[in-house]
Amino acid sequence: MLDHAVEVARRVGLSGLTIGTLAEQAELSKSGLFGHFRSKEALQLQVLEHARTRFEESVARPALRAPRGEPRLRALFDRWLDWDAVPGGCPFVAAATEFDDRPGAVRDRLVQDQRDMFDMIATVFRTGVAERQFRAEADPDQFAQDLYGVLLARHHTLRLLGDERADARARHAFDALIGAVRIKPSD
Amino acid sequence: MLDHAVEVARRVGLSGLTIGTLAEQAELSKSGLFGHFRSKEALQLQVLEHARTRFEESVARPALRAPRGEPRLRALFDRWLDWDAVPGGCPFVAAATEFDDRPGAVRDRLVQDQRDMFDMIATVFRTGVAERQFRAEADPDQFAQDLYGVLLARHHTLRLLGDERADARARHAFDALIGAVRIKPSD
DNA sequence: GCGGTTTCCGTACGGTCGTGCTTTTATGAA
């Protein structure tokens, strides 16, 4: 149920998500489905929470099983590319641009998710610093924003323009990002 | 009128743009305003076109008056930061994530605008190559996607998280991008 | 088997949406 709702929200956004259409796709009456959530906002929040769980399952957690430092970062990046590439794209990207101007519980939740995500990238980067793979002077938060930029640009280019080369460019940009912070043998 | 419509579309998106609310803000009757455009889609297209004109006026054209190469690129970047920073953010970013999954005239128009924008960046970069400021091996399309990523990440971080440091990080990323392609005196 | 609780349905409400029609009002050329 929620799985399907997340799928729909990818395509039409969290506001485009309508109880009526959702109900008939679930082969339920409108009021039947409405009973499960007690309001539309609660539905949106649950969709968000479910999407987050799925992201952690298929992107974050598996990546954290890779060896620290560059391999872990690379695993994270690769899985993230897959996550973004599903039909409809990343639900958080859609929701974020939708709600960045609408105060409320949904926005608050979104902010927290986004913040956690940035922290996660920064943390993964920091363990790479601790392993002496990345330069200690490099700013983890800067790296997080940079990495997210690579993902966003690829998301945009691939989904709107349908440009297949977006992936190759994203990988190239990722390599450049890593190359800039990697400690080389010569150092 | 269209100015105001663009302003509203920034906040609520192109689909969130409703003829009713737009009419009462223009102190017109709903049907009075509707007469100007002949459909909602036509309204959306005109909003898009108007936004593009404004972008060219306040970002693209002024930047093209700066000296070729790095100064021009930097002028473009600086003006773009201002453009994205207005309340509601960039209307194209909002519209693109909204319509990247909905075929139709609006999406087609959006694709063309986005493509033109990428071409513009690549062209500015190429003149820098011709001026022997940037490496000839650097791929202009790669640079365009990279630059747009920096802008998108900043847009996201600033608007959703309200993080003031987003700007500084974007400038840092821009400098790194330029630094990677700049021809140094030692070469 | 019984009674209470949950799940689902049917129906209805007020509201807004985009969009047609018809009528009124304003404009500007002859």
Added chain:
DNA sequence: TTCATAAAAGCACGACCGTACGGAAACCGC
């Protein structure tokens, strides 16, 4: 001043929205 044309208003429509309420059906501990 008159008259064709354009702009705006008024009104109605069908559709869909989120939400509330009451009843039916299913389930479950006892």
